[in-house]
Amino acid sequence: MVDPGAFGLALLQDLSSIEEPRLIEWDWIRENFWEDIVPAIQGHIFLSFVSVAIALAISLPTGVLVSRYRKAYPPVTFVTGILYSIPSLALFGILISIPGITIGPTPVIIALVAYSLLVLIRNTVAGLDAVPAETIDAARGMGLTNRQILFKVEFPLALPVIVAGIRIATVTIIGIATIGAYIAAGGLGKMIFDGINRSFPTMIITGAVLATALAIFADLSLLALERHLRPWARRRRA
Amino acid sequence: MKYRTKLIRAIPALLALLALAACGNVGSSGGSGPSAEDEGGGGGPTITVGSKNFTEQYILGELYAQALEANGFNVEKKLDLGSEQIADKALQNGQIDMYPEYTGTSLVDVLGYEGEYPSTPETTYQKAKELYAQRDPADTMLTPAQFNNTYGIFVRKDVAEKYDLKTLADLAEVSPKLAFVIFSEFKNREDSYPNMQRNYPAFDFGDIVIVNSIGGPIYQGVLQGEGDAGVGFTTDGQLASDELVVMEDPKNIWPFYYPAPVVRSDVLEKNPKMKGALNEVSASLNAEIMRELNAQVAIEQEDPEDVAAEFLQEKGIVE
Amino acid sequence: MGAILDVLKRPDFFELLRQHVLLSAVALVIGIAIALPVALAIRNTTLGAALAVNIGNIGRAVPSLAILALCQPFLGFGFDTALVALTALAIPPILINASTGLREVSRDVIDAARGMGLSGGQILTRIQLPIAAPVIFAGIRTSAVQVVASATLATFIGGGGLGNLIVEGTQRNDTAILLAGSLSVAVLAILTEVGFGALEKGMTPKGLKIAQKRGR
Numbered sequence: 001m002v003d004p005g006a007f008g009l010a011l012l013q014d015l016s017s018i019e020e021p022r023l024i025e026w027d028w029i030r031e032n033f034w035e036d037i038v039p040a041i042q043g044h045i046f047l048s049f050v051s052v053a054i055a056l057a058i059s060l061p062t063g064v065l066v067s068r069y070r071k072a073y074p075p076v077t078f079v080t081g082i083l084y085s086i087p088s089l090a091l092f093g094i095l096i097s098i099p100g101i102t103i104g105p106t107p108v109i110i111a112l113v114a115y116s117l118l119v120l121i122r123n124t125v126a127g128l129d130a131v132p133a134e135t136i137d138a139a140r141g142m143g144l145t146n147r148q149i150l151f152k153v154e155f156p157l158a159l160p161v162i163v164a165g166i167r168i169a170t171v172t173i174i175g176i177a178t179i180g181a182y183i184a185a186g187g188l189g190k191m192i193f194d195g196i197n198r199s200f201p202t203m204i205i206t207g208a209v210l211a212t213a214l215a216i217f218a219d220l221s222l223l224a225l226e227r228h229l230r231p232w233a234r235r236r237r238a
Numbered sequence: 239m240k241y242r243t244k245l246i247r248a249i250p251a252l253l254a255l256l257a258l259a260a261c262g263n264v265g266s267s268g269g270s271g272p273s274a275e276d277e278g279g280g281g282g283p284t285i286t287v288g289s290k291n292f293t294e295q296y297i298l299g300e301l302y303a304q305a306l307e308a309n310g311f312n313v314e315k316k317l318d319l320g321s322e323q324i325a326d327k328a329l330q331n332g333q334i335d336m337y338p339e340y341t342g343t344s345l346v347d348v349l350g351y352e353g354e355y356p357s358t359p360e361t362t363y364q365k366a367k368e369l370y371a372q373r374d375p376a377d378t379m380l381t382p383a384q385f386n387n388t389y390g391i392f393v394r395k396d397v398a399e400k401y402d403l404k405t406l407a408d409l410a411e412v413s414p415k416l417a418f419v420i421f422s423e424f425k426n427r428e429d430s431y432p433n434m435q436r437n438y439p440a441f442d443f444g445d446i447v448i449v450n451s452i453g454g455p456i457y458q459g460v461l462q463g464e465g466d467a468g469v470g471f472t473t474d475g476q477l478a479s480d481e482l483v484v485m486e487d488p489k490n491i492w493p494f495y496y497p498a499p500v501v502r503s504d505v506l507e508k509n510p511k512m513k514g515a516l517n518e519v520s521a522s523l524n525a526e527i528m529r530e531l532n533a534q535v536a537i538e539q540e541d542p543e544d545v546a547a548e549f550l551q552e553k554g555i556v557e
Numbered sequence: 558m559g560a561i562l563d564v565l566k567r568p569d570f571f572e573l574l575r576q577h578v579l580l581s582a583v584a585l586v587i588g589i590a591i592a593l594p595v596a597l598a599i600r601n602t603t604l605g606a607a608l609a610v611n612i613g614n615i616g617r618a619v620p621s622l623a624i625l626a627l628c629q630p631f632l633g634f635g636f637d638t639a640l641v642a643l644t645a646l647a648i649p650p651i652l653i654n655a656s657t658g659l660r661e662v663s664r665d666v667i668d669a670a671r672g673m674g675l676s677g678g679q680i681l682t683r684i685q686l687p688i689a690a691p692v693i694f695a696g697i698r699t700s701a702v703q704v705v706a707s708a709t710l711a712t713f714i715g716g717g718g719l720g721n722l723i724v725e726g727t728q729r730n731d732t733a734i735l736l737a738g739s740l741s742v743a744v745l746a747i748l749t750e751v752g753f754g755a756l757e758k759g760m761t762p763k764g765l766k767i768a769q770k771r772g773r
Contacts, residue, residue: 175620199454323730
């Protein structure tokens with residue numbers, strides 16, 4: 001087992017015996033900003049954005065369907081839950097063993113979509129559930145069709161919860177997209193892996209910090225949107 | 239309510255804007271797309287140059303790519319393929335048109351050759367070339383650069399002194415007491431650790447530490463003490479360090495690993511001009527030069543693209 | 558299928574599995590050992606709780622690969638480095654849940670307890686902790702699954718674990734090795750989720766379970 005004393009000592013030894021490479025070479029960052037760094041950010045945003053968009057396109061209609069036909073809810077939650085539990089690198093591995101799926105952005109996007117389905121569907125259903133029955137009745141009484149009720153009454157009221165789900169999904173996707181670089185999907189993860197391969201801490205730190213910043217930025221922006229849409233509720237438990 | 243509806247309509251518009259911003263990078267992997275200030279590219283047919291993802295491969299990939307650009311080709315670079323298997327798969331299914339491969343590696347690991355290792359560099363190349371041409375789709379392995387980048391098994395200086403290690407046989411004897419730092423493939427590839435064990439049966443390292451990157455991290459790992467011995471490449475700058483001792487190999491157990499561009503034959507037929515450009519680059523390299531270029535990237539932390547550009551200009555291959 | 562089983566029979570498979578489990582378990586335990594006392598210490602201060610939740614939220618947004626990679630230039634390669642990174646990843650979910658769980662025990666209940674003459678310490682152990690237990694365990698469960706998943710990435714900084722198999726399979730284009738690695742990690746993660754879920758149910762005090770059933 002691990003001996004805390006020896007571990008601590010080894011840790012200190014590790015810290016003091018690292019070779020020279022300077023941790024951050026600002027020159028490199030300045031020189032390669034437009035060539036390497038910006039494309040990496042763009043690639044990352046592209047991967048994340050496409051995945052969130054596709055995930056929404058699947059989960060919103062599914063969420064509506066499932067909230068109407070409740071029997072389907074447990075199996076849907078079960079399947080998406082299993083998908084969610086599979087660690088990302090493992091899911092990438094499984095996907096690229098399927099003939100016809102080559103390495104590149106495709107398996108990564110498929111995996112990212114799969115990961116976010118659980119949260120998005122669950123939040124869509126929860127959001128729709130929270131719409132008071134009386135409101136729907138009143139709307140029906142006013143002569144609105146079911147479709148109109150969905151788009152003009154239910155969705156707007158469910159929006160805060162749905163956005164909360166989008167927030168969690170987006171942050172998760174941005175994080176896991178970093179790993180996609182391992183199977184040549186590009187993005188900020190590529191800087192991290194290249195940095196490790198080239199023993200070049202600057203690239204590692206730049207990639208890692210930017211990926212983190214992107215995730216936090218998305219988190220805070222969507223949080224602001226969520227709070228804006230729901231000023232009356234106190235902050236939800238995580 | 240009206241505000242809400244507006245918001246719902248605004249979101250797709252915002253997302254569309256974001257999509258446009260990100261669209262600059264559809265298809266190419268971030269960081270290795272063609273750079274904005276490239277001259278000479280464009281206009282000609284597009285060639286996708288791939289490479290594996292360690293220092294020497296980045297440099298070779300850049301050298302070939304830039305030479306092609308200087309000869310009127312439009313080049314896309316995909317310098318992040320994790321292994322020869324991945325690179326080969328990408329080559330055969332058209333994701334890339336060429337990549338630099340080592341003669342020995344291609345024989346043993348890509349082409350499924352199971353005979354004895356050819357005894358000269360030239361016969362190694364000829365055999366590989368022959369087998370490549372027989373594939374479907376066929377590939378052409380061009381003339382290799384004239385240097386051998388083979389494995390260098392090394393130990394930390396203090397370990398060498400403690401056990402008086404000079405050759406692989408010496409190392410084999412004490413291997414059960416030591417930890418060996420390697421990259422994942424080395425463990426099971428026919429020409430790698432199993433090869434060592436076949437020739438020096440005493441090899442049985444007490445611990446095998448796998449670091450999934452080639453080159454720098456392995457040297458770091460051994461220097462830090464994560465392991466006592468490691469596998470490096472003979473053209474790596476790090477091997478020259480005083481802190482490390484490379485084990486001698488009197489039995490010459492490794493095949494020859496001379497790097498050569500491997501191009502899909504149909505691409506080469508359509509673009510015969512590629513041959514001249516690529517061969518010019520290969521002809522300009524030797525072990526000294528490769529070591530120097532590798533060191534510039536791995537030790538001085540320069541960009542492979544710049545290192546390649548500088549070299550090509552010096553040699554007059556590119557203005 | 559048979560080929561996958563062959564991989565599982567390899568001597569190094571068990572070693573990798575052991576490394577993976579060890580790495581995850583130790584990181585989780587240390588994470589709990591850090592997050593819980595902090596949550597307890599700040600349970601009565603509003604500022605502390607807000608800080609904990611915010612730090613926790615930001616911590617959850619950080620990509621796992623980023624933390625593992627960031628530790629590498631400072632701490633080098635190896636098991637120890639991976640352990641530090643994974644411990645950092647384990648803390649946020651536990652911190653958030655423990656902190657909010659303790660604070661959300663209703664004031665009425667606490668006042669009633671104080672009225673009955675219980676001291677602060679007794680309130681903590683007999684009232685707050687049992688009520689907060691399910692939430693705290695939910696946090697531990699989330700953390701455990703996340704740690705097991707992220708331990709797969711330890712392979713990139715030489716930390717070992719089942720990720721090594723996935724990488725090996727990818728490099729060698731060997732589907733059997735790839736699937737053996739991927740499936741075993743997937744199974745491990747699912748087992749962790751289910752196992753801790755059961756633990757969570759077991760930890761819920763009986764009274765709360767009844768209340769939950771009645772749809773409180």
